[in-house]
């Protein structure tokens with residue numbers, strides 16, 4: 317394939333979900349897949365069905381929802397895995413089975429305990445088995461960058477012969493350097509029989525911070541599919557970041573001659589959604605989507621910018637969907653303006669959902685002079701991704717300071733009935749959490765707590781994310797408010813509600829994967 321359009325294969329829902337602490341529930345995954353389709357990715361890798369019942373359930377829901385993009389399900393090179401992948405993905409408008417086996421000597425010897433001949437046989441058998449279900453089969457050579465290049469050509473040739481339509485060369489452990497990875501891709505492309513009939517793909521990890529550079533080197537050497545994740549989330553140091561690859565090709569198209577079909581204006585909203593759903597905060601200096609990516613601090617830079625924007629800006633923030641006219645709505649804004657704003661931000665909500673978020677917006681607007689886009693995104697995430705609540709916060713009062721013992725008084729509704737109590741803690745948030753746990757009789761362990769200001773100024777909204785664990789169930793809780801104690805209590809209660817929900821719907825739990 318010599319086309320200059322690069323296929324964007326998004327694996328945020330599969331490899332991205334393998335980030336420590338990034339597990340998402342089915343509703344969140346479906347919401348994200350709708351946004352990925354809007355972003356314009358070509359392939360959505362929805363999950364690894366053999367890894368857990370929760371994964372196959374999520375892939376099934378995504379396959380039923382996504383209509384334009386291809387939906388891929390991952391499977392090891394075994395009939396059982398492939399059957400499970402197909403059972404989950406078969407209702408997609410454009411399904412793909414993605415099967416893989418390791419090809420490096422170290423993986424074959426110690427992990428698979430198979431020799432080269434057995435591995436080739438397993439790969440061919442897997443591709444043939446997948447082909448019984450669908451025309452669209454991808455084969456990956458795990459740890460490809462540390463494999464013998466001639467063996468790669470042999471196994472890729474055999475997989476193409478067996479019917480693979482995409483061949484993927486991963487740098488699984490993030491070991492490659494850009495020039496050598498580019499050379500490897502060029503070598504495999506030139507020496508593998510049948511390469512002209514299929515799409516060659518690259519999949520890089522970021523252990524040395526080189527995932528984007530390696531992916532670009534692979535594309536320049538002839539690969540035409542890039543496997544990427546939003547915000548670069550993924551196993552260990554993460555995967556190649558979608559926004560970096562897409563914007564490199566967009567900004568330097570004259571140099572690379574390559575394009576994608578991504579709607580770049582959806583990058584920022586999608587990045588925010590991933591961060592909100594996973595609870596993984598984006599580092600401020602992250603390229604393209606970090607809070608400082610378009611901020612100019614130095615006087616000389618600001619002066620240059622005022623004289624001509626392109627002195628210090630290689631991309632316009634609007635291109636990635638970051639609106640520079642940030643203030644929009646306030647307490648006098650009506651439903652119509654609010655709905656327009658939602659559409660502008662990329663949210664296509666039904667009437668009931670608009671009304672729910674609008675109510676919350678009005679409450680916030682009563683407390684704050686200016687409501688920013690980020691505030692609205694948090695409200696949408698809180699209201700629309702919300703699951704039925706067992707516990708609701710009625711009020712919270714905290715007493716703290718240099719001399720007081722931190723104390724919290726909390727009133728909740730539990731299944732609609734009022735319950736209240738008071739308690740102490742090491743700090744005011746600890747006091748609030750202890751009191752909520754006492755009133756609800758819950759024993760969740762708080763394993764993570766993070767707080768970020770989502771807009772600037774002392775009246776900014778604080779966004780709190782907690783991670784709770786109870787009897788093997790894990791749930792994220794989120795809360796936002798201009799008062800960080802209320803935001804924290806909301807996040808904690810949201811986490812407890814999610815644990816309750818998972819107790820009733822165990823198949824939806826983002827389980828610890830068995831693989």
Ligand code: KIV
Nearest residue numbers: 416456458459486488
């Ligand atoms: O990193 C890797 O090798 C993978 C494969 C399953 C494609 O994620």
Ligand code: ZN
Nearest residue numbers: 331486488519
């Ligand atoms: Zn990977």
